[in-house]
């Protein structure tokens with residue numbers, strides 16, 4: 477059974493963001509550009525340029541102590557939302573290196589190309605479809621070579637073989653989806669699934685991008701969250717694409733991404749991938765400072781029955797010939813109610829972890845002024861995504877009783893939520909640091925705490941402080957850390 481949520485209005489999203497946008501008397505400035513996030517990310521331990529001690533490796537990034545938590549929280553939110561909260565989706569984790577034949581029959585060996593062009597003036601090499609106004613991004617000239625295809629699958633060799641042995645050639649997967657298709661029957665039979673149902677997977681993918689760049693937006697190694705939703709050939713596929721678009725808009729809303737910063741792009745027929753009959757891209761405003769601010773955050777594609785069919789031994793072409801001479805399986809499905817056998821169609825929402833993290837950081841970034849008129853950065857992350865939920869700060873680090881109490885509170889909270897103890901500066905500095913990394917609550921232990929067994933809880937977004945009994949602290953925080961809501965499914969279609 478397929479369920480749809482009612483369409484959500486701007487008012488719904490406004491409600492979702494009331495908490496994190498409601499900032500007393502705000503001087504609210506969203507991230508003006510990606511560079512602002514690059515600098516915050518490096519300064520505060522979210523993302524570092526990779527291999528920096530050797531001068532870096534163009535476009536590779538390492539996730540630091542806070543970045544890895546943020547990525548994990550995004551992935552966990554996605555997994556909980558699709559695999560745990562719904563009843564029709566299972567998860568898998570397939571290999572990064574698959575049999576080369578997978579990429580032959582999926583069409584990637586022949587068609588996973590970008591179109592390359594060279595600037596005759598500065599010799600720069602670029603992806604043809606990313607050139608704006610026919611001008612070279614390096615030197616501004618408009619003198620180009622002919623465009624030619626360049627396969628972006630990253631190659632490797634398996635085993636101890638001679639350099640030129642073609643049988644050793646293998647690829648690092650350019651998408652996680654194929655690992656799902658080749659496991660379709662394994663999952664369907666072991667989990668006793670009937671259509672419609674989905675299979676979800678999170679994992680690394682690799683593409684030898686011609687022009688990587690813009691921080692973690694386009695890299696050669698990245699992470700995807702893909703889900704293949706298998707349905708009958710007679711299902712309403714275009715409506716299902718709309719349904720998943722709507723679902724993802726709501727999920728992005730629950731992560732704190734504003735609806736105004738998202739835009740839907742209906743991919744024109746001539747730009748569709750070889751397997752797709754319809755694709756809608758959800759674009760994010762990664763470049764608010766540019767005339768063309770949008771770039772793809774994720775895509776939702778109707779991949780038809782192409783992939784299951786192409787990996788099947790019994791599928792025939794129009795002339796009645798087998799299309800796959802190598803497969804030992806047939807990935808068709810027997811539909812009990814209609815007594816028919818067919819290849820299911822697939823609706824695929826494919827999102828990037830890194831692009832989601834970048835959008836989350838850009839949307840959460842804000843600046844305000846304190847009462848001395850100094851600018852303060854506040855990262856208004858949705859509580860479910862915040863790398864640290866509570867920081868326990870002793871007001872006097874030379875007082876053993878206060879330090880002992882603060883450390884004991886940290887230990888008591890840790891099984892329930894990610895908490896840290898920090899005494900590395902004055903209280904003003906400690907608050908500012910936690911605001912900048914998005915910690916929703918700072919908990920201060922002071923002299924009074926030793927008397928009244930209570931602590932001060934300071935809210936990141938309002939800077940308001942409350943006195944809470946230590947015995948009630950865990951419950952108080954858990955109540956306030958609830959994620960922004962995703963409404964329950966509505967009427968089935």
Ligand code: ATP
Pocket residue numbers: 683685692693694695696697698699700772773774775826827828829830831
């Ligand atoms: P683009 O047109 O930007 O190259 P795409 O249409 O090729 O992207 P898909 O094949 O639809 O991308 O992949 C699904 C998702 O995986 C993308 O929407 C994006 O979030 C993520 N993704 C793809 N390529 C990269 C990359 N090089 N770096 C980071 N994330 C990526």
